[in-house]
Amino acid sequence: LNRALYPPLDVRQHPATTAACPPFPGKDTVLLRPDGQQPDASMVRPGAYELLDPTSGEPYTLVWWDPRLIDRPADDPRGLRRDDLISKEAPSETVAADRARLEDWRAWRTSALERGADPSMRVMTVSEYAEAHRRGEGQAFSVGRDAPSPKAERDTESTAAAVDVVDMGLSEAPRPSGRRFGILVHALLAAVPLDAAVDEVAALAGVQARILGAGDEERVAAALVAHRVLAHPLLARARAAEAAGRPCRREVALSLVQGDVIIDGQADLAWDEGDGWVVVDFKTDVEIAGGEEGYRRQLELYAEAIARATGRPARGVLLRV
Numbered sequence: 001l002n003r004a005l006y007p008p009l010d011v012r013q014h015p016a017t018t019a020a021c022p023p024f025p026g027k028d029t030v031l032l033r034p035d036g037q038q039p040d041a042s043m044v045r046p047g048a049y050e051l052l053d054p055t056s057g058e059p060y061t062l063v064w065w066d067p068r069l070i071d072r073p074a075d076d077p078r079g080l081r082r083d084d085l086i087s088k089e090a091p092s093e094t095v096a097a098d099r100a101r102l103e104d105w106r107a108w109r110t111s112a113l114e115r116g117a118d119p120s121m122r123v124m125t126v127s128e129y130a131e132a133h134r135r136g137e138g139q140a141f142s143v144g145r146d147a148p149s150p151k152a153e154r155d156t157e158s159t160a161a162a163v164d165v166v167d168m169g170l171s172e173a174p175r176p177s178g179r180r181f182g183i184l185v186h187a188l189l190a191a192v193p194l195d196a197a198v199d200e201v202a203a204l205a206g207v208q209a210r211i212l213g214a215g216d217e218e219r220v221a222a223a224l225v226a227h228r229v230l231a232h233p234l235l236a237r238a239r240a241a242e243a244a245g246r247p248c249r250r251e252v253a254l255s256l257v258q259g260d261v262i263i264d265g266q267a268d269l270a271w272d273e274g275d276g277w278v279v280v281d282f283k284t285d286v287e288i289a290g291g292e293e294g295y296r297r298q299l300e301l302y303a304e305a306i307a308r309a310t311g312r313p314a315r316g317v318l319l320r321v
Helices: 092-117 126-135 150-159 179-191 198-212 216-230 233-243 292-310
Strands: 047-052 059-064 122-125 164-167 248-258 261-272 277-283 314-320
Touching: 122 126, 126 261, 126 292, 179 198, 179 216, 179 261, 179 277, 198 216, 233 248, 233 261, 233 277, 248 292, 261 292, 277 292, 292 314
Parallel strands: 122 261, 164 314, 277 314
Antiparallel strands: 047 059, 248 261, 261 277
C-alpha cells in the first residue's frame, strides 16, 4: 500500500494537471509536522499523480489533497451551545413537568440503590449455618424480604436421615493433638487411596507433614490413624462401592439452598451403596470436643444436599478418629 500511495521521489514536487482535480494553493500535504521537522525533497506536493501499477502495469491516478482546504476552525468552547434550553421564557407548566420527572427519577434511583444493597441471596458455610441454627438465630437463615417458613426448615431436618456417630477409639491412646495435627490427619485422609498399603500411607504422611511443618511424632501418629481408618468396616464399604463402579467421592463440594441462603460445604467422603448414599465426616478428638451437635447438623445438611441432587436417600456418619 505504501508503494501504491507514494509517487517516486523525482515527481513528488510536480503533480499532473487534470480537470478532475481542483487547484491546490498549498505546497505540502502535511499541515503540521511533529517536533519542528522541516519539509524536504521527499515531501509530496498536493495534486494529482499519474502512476503505474507495478504488478499489472495498469495506469491509475492518485490525488494527494491539500489539508488547508479541509481544515476548519473548531467550535468556540466558551459559553453554552443551547442556551435556549435554560431560557427563563419557558412556560411554567413545562418547567413544573420537568421538575416532577426529575423528582420521580430521584425517588426511583434512591429506591433502586436500597434494593440493590439488600442481597437476594447470601452464602454461608455449612459450619456458619449450623452454628446459627444451634443458637436459634432465625435471622441468620434469611437476609431478604421473604424469609423461609418454619416448615421449610423442618422439611430439611426431616428429609435427612439421622446421623450416626462412630468412635474408633483411636484418641484414647497417647498421641499428638492440636489444630495442626487435625489438619494433617484430614489432609492425609483426603489424599490417601482407599486401598493404600502401609508403606504408601507412610510416604504420603511424610509429604503432608513436610507441607505443614509437622514433626516426626505427628507424622507417625497421623500415618497410624489413616492406616486404621482405612481398615475400618465403613471404609471397606466405600472400597466395595468404588470397586463395583459406583460413585465414590473424596472432598466433594456440596451446596444447598435453604430459603434465601446458599449453604456451601465440603464433605470428606461420600459413596453410593446401591440403596442410597453414605456421607462421612472425619473428626479428631480436639475437633469434636464440645461441638458434636454442630457437626451432626453439618452432616444432616450434607446428606440433604446429596439427597436433593441425586433424588435418592442419604445418611451421614460422623467418624471420630
